[in-house]
Amino acid sequence: MKHNFNAGPSILPKEVFEEASRAIVDFNNTGLSILEIGHRTPLFEAVMDEAVSLVKELMKLSPDKEVLFLHGGASTQFFQVPMNFLSQEKKAAYLDCGVWGTKAIKEAKLFGQVHVVGSSSDKNYTYIPHGYDVPNDAAYFHYTTNNTIEGTQMHSIPQCNVPLIADMSSDILSRDLDFNQFDFIYAGAQKNIGAAGVNLVVVDKDFLLKANQHLPSMMDYRVHVANGSMLNTPPVFAIYVCLLTLRWLKKLGGIPAIEKLNKQKASLLYTTLEKSSLFHLPVHQEDRSLMNAVFTMTDASLEKDFLLLCKREGMIGIEGHRNVGGFRVSMYNAMPMSSVEALTELINEFINKYSS
Numbered sequence: 001m002k003h004n005f006n007a008g009p010s011i012l013p014k015e016v017f018e019e020a021s022r023a024i025v026d027f028n029n030t031g032l033s034i035l036e037i038g039h040r041t042p043l044f045e046a047v048m049d050e051a052v053s054l055v056k057e058l059m060k061l062s063p064d065k066e067v068l069f070l071h072g073g074a075s076t077q078f079f080q081v082p083m084n085f086l087s088q089e090k091k092a093a094y095l096d097c098g099v100w101g102t103k104a105i106k107e108a109k110l111f112g113q114v115h116v117v118g119s120s121s122d123k124n125y126t127y128i129p130h131g132y133d134v135p136n137d138a139a140y141f142h143y144t145t146n147n148t149i150e151g152t153q154m155h156s157i158p159q160c161n162v163p164l165i166a167d168m169s170s171d172i173l174s175r176d177l178d179f180n181q182f183d184f185i186y187a188g189a190q191k192n193i194g195a196a197g198v199n200l201v202v203v204d205k206d207f208l209l210k211a212n213q214h215l216p217s218m219m220d221y222r223v224h225v226a227n228g229s230m231l232n233t234p235p236v237f238a239i240y241v242c243l244l245t246l247r248w249l250k251k252l253g254g255i256p257a258i259e260k261l262n263k264q265k266a267s268l269l270y271t272t273l274e275k276s277s278l279f280h281l282p283v284h285q286e287d288r289s290l291m292n293a294v295f296t297m298t299d300a301s302l303e304k305d306f307l308l309l310c311k312r313e314g315m316i317g318i319e320g321h322r323n324v325g326g327f328r329v330s331m332y333n334a335m336p337m338s339s340v341e342a343l344t345e346l347i348n349e350f351i352n353k354y355s356s
């Protein structure tokens, strides 16, 4: 028995793996593999249409929003967003809350002026900055909803008077938000939606009117909208895995149901860790992520023992990111409560062993 706490690519529902594997051999009883059918066929068009409409339904998107499935990871969006919406005469506002936000800022600087409105780099990104101002003349404001590496999460939507853009790669579809408040949302699929290789993009139709002219077609969101995410061959299988995960989420009760579960999982883990001074939780309590819990050992020499214990019990992927050290437990949508319970049992065992 394995408990997969990987940060990404990460756990997906077992039934998604099973159905995806069946489709590789025989897709929908066609006698053909999902990997060998043309993308411009009714067979695949139905996959794309259902995936798009499930995203709209689950996120309760207004008719003003377009849903795209685009190539590349979220890192492609780091430059594609400013390529479309920033230029040398314009400035964009960014919030710097961690490694991914920093990378987005670096790419944006290639296309125009970047104004970093707030940063938590002074304390190793262990909190979410407050009290910053987003200038009214910014082309947009960009932030990361969940900082996958540092284990912080923004629990409310920041208010500003400019178009709002969010990298939701690691908490998309995990909690109820008013997604219609955003002008642009992007998320690499491999954490909460599906297989690596595809991005989910939600863009406001009016915001698209502000896009720059003369872009390469593959980089131009308007062209992708006009072509229904099929400008060229889309990542067919990755999109199919997204569809299966979206169906699974709908069956479960949608975003409110998964949010409830995600809160229970995170709460169990955090309260267990808080019980003992053996563990140190660096992130400010109110900014803790429901998806990625980060902790270290007060006595670093015990970390090896803890890892060995985890290995013995089939716990995968809990070593912290190389930038942060310690441990990181990722509890995405598909992570069952039973795996978090197994981990907390192990933590309790560890506490009993060492806190005498």
Ligand SMILES: *Cc1c(COP(=O)(O)O)cnc(C)c1O
Pocket: 008, 072, 073, 074, 075, 076, 100, 144, 146, 147, 148, 167, 168, 169, 170, 188, 189, 191
């Ligand atoms: C994983 C991640 C990325 C990078 O995704 P890629 O698909 O590897 O480019 C960007 N932002 C956030 C918040 C992430 O968690």
